[in-house]
Structure formats: structure tokens, C-alpha cells
Amino acid sequence: MTEAFFFLSVGLAFLGVLVFWAQRRQEPTAGGRSISKTQEILIAVQSGLPSRAVGERIFALQDWEFVLSQAAPPIRQRFLRERKAMALSWLWQIREGLRQLMLFHKRAVRGSIQLNPAVEVRLAVNFHLFLLVYNLLWLLIWLRGPFLARVVISHAGRFADQFAGLSGGVLADLDPRHLQRIKDDLLSRSVVA
């Protein structure tokens, strides 16, 4: 029992260190890389991320308050049902975009002499933190609807941004021809699948 408690405490402490590490502020530029270059890479790699502005509108409490004050119960129910479906769809698209970016990233840095283990660990921590928040949000939206879950949305967005920024920074240093080859390969696989 004492042994299990010890390992649990060590595990939690390790997780805490990783979370702290992953949460540290990102440098806007690294190794002389410009932000625009990083963004360029991210746009080329992951074009499927849904608009953040559309997400904010879907989760907007203001719209729900308007419907509550103006509409009859059947209209309210339909509105809530539609917004819930959209919120889940928006969240799923973000998860799918990040999953694809992670897949691309792993293929791109595999065998690279520029691989930085510290950055890779931070990326993995960020990705799994995002998945954790994603699962919580999914459950929250499914159980209570999108308007109560809106507070957690910013956390999911923050982890997604951190992950995309870190990965984009690493990818921007790699050979563009290498990135294009991987992109074409992944694209052809998805077409075959």
C-alpha cells in the first residue's frame, strides 16, 4: 500500500513537472525563424482546422439567452440540439487536425539529425493535455450542451495553439522538399483508404 502510494506520488509529481514544462511561454521566434514562416508551414500541413471565430459563435451564451427570451420551447430545443451537434463537430475537427499534424510531425522528424528530444517531449505532453481537455469537453457538451462548456474551450484552444506552434517551429527548420514528399505520401494514403 505504502509502495503504491510512493509510486503514485512520484508519477503525479512527474506529471506536474511535465505540465509546468509544457505550459511555459513559447518563444515567438526560435533560431532566427520568423513567425510567418512557421505559419506558412502550418497552413501547408494542416489546412483542415476549423475557424476559431466560428467556434466562439457556436458556443456564444448570448445567442442562447436570446433564444430563451424570444422562442417557444420546441424552437429552443431544436436550437440547442443543432448547436450541440455543431459544437461536437467543431471540437472533432480540431482534434482531427491536430492528430494529422502529429502524424505529419512524427514522419517528418523521424531520422532527422536536428531532432531535439526536449521539444519532442513537450510536444507529446501538449498533445496529450489537449486530448485530456478534449475528452472532458466532449463529455461536458454531450451531457450539458455547448453553452456551459464554453469556459473550457479556451483551454483546449490554448493547448492546440501551443502544440501547433511548437510543431510548426520544428517543421520550419526542415527541408521543404522533404515535407512535400511526406505530405504527398500521406495524401495518397488517405485517397487509397
Added chain:
Amino acid sequence: MDKNVKYLTIERAKDDLKSRTLANFPGEFSQLIYLASTRDYNSGRYHHDGLAFQFGEEIAEAALASCHQEAFDKLVLSPLEELAQQLDLFVRLAGVPSVDLVALWKRLEPYRLAVPADTADLSVELFLSNIRTSLAILEAQLQMAQAG
């Protein structure tokens, strides 16, 4: 035409369209419906005689497409209450009895044609859902006004 020059010409055509044509429409929803009506249903291409005469067919088409997308994005991101007000204004000024228009729009959903071709699915869903909700609220208000 040089890329930058083309971009600037499209911007000038957009300004012209906004100041001479779109300014005559009351509200952003009316502007959206007008812009969608300049698009051919089959080819998806936009056409405006005056603009094409002044700037050429290609520039006019690009300007109309860009204005259409801008108008749509603005409405899709605006609060539902604002969209409902815009729809209410459009219905009142359409020149047909409001009750008939709302009933027809609910049945045939012609507002689906107001969506620009390259819009993301989620934005389309949000727009259609908001219009459906606004129409339902407007219909209830009109019925209450008739009964009262």
C-alpha cells in the same frame, strides 16, 4: 496583369460595388441576398453588367465573389439577435406580406442559395441553423401580432 495590380483593381471594384450598389440595400442580409443573386445557379459564376463594363469581366467576378464571402462571413459571425433583426428588416421591406414570405422561406428554404460556394461546412450549418431559428421566432411574432 501583375498580381499586386490585380489585387488593387479588385479592391477598387469592391469599393465601387459597395458605394454604388450595395449602399442602396437596407441591411446586410439584403446585401447578401442581392450578391447571391448575381451568381449563376449552374456555373457558380458571378456577373454584374456595370462592374464588368468598368473593370472587365474577370475583375468584376472576383469583386462580387469576394464581397459575397465577406457579407456571408460577417452575418455568420454576428450574434443571433442581430441576424434576426436583419432578417426582420428584409422581410418587412420585401414588398410581399410578411406572413407569406416567412411561410414560403420556411418551406422552400431559398436562403440556402445565399451561401458562397467555398464556405466551410460548419459555417454553412451555423448560418442555416441561425436562419431557421430567426424565421421561427419571426413567424411566432407575426402570428402574435395578427392575433392581437
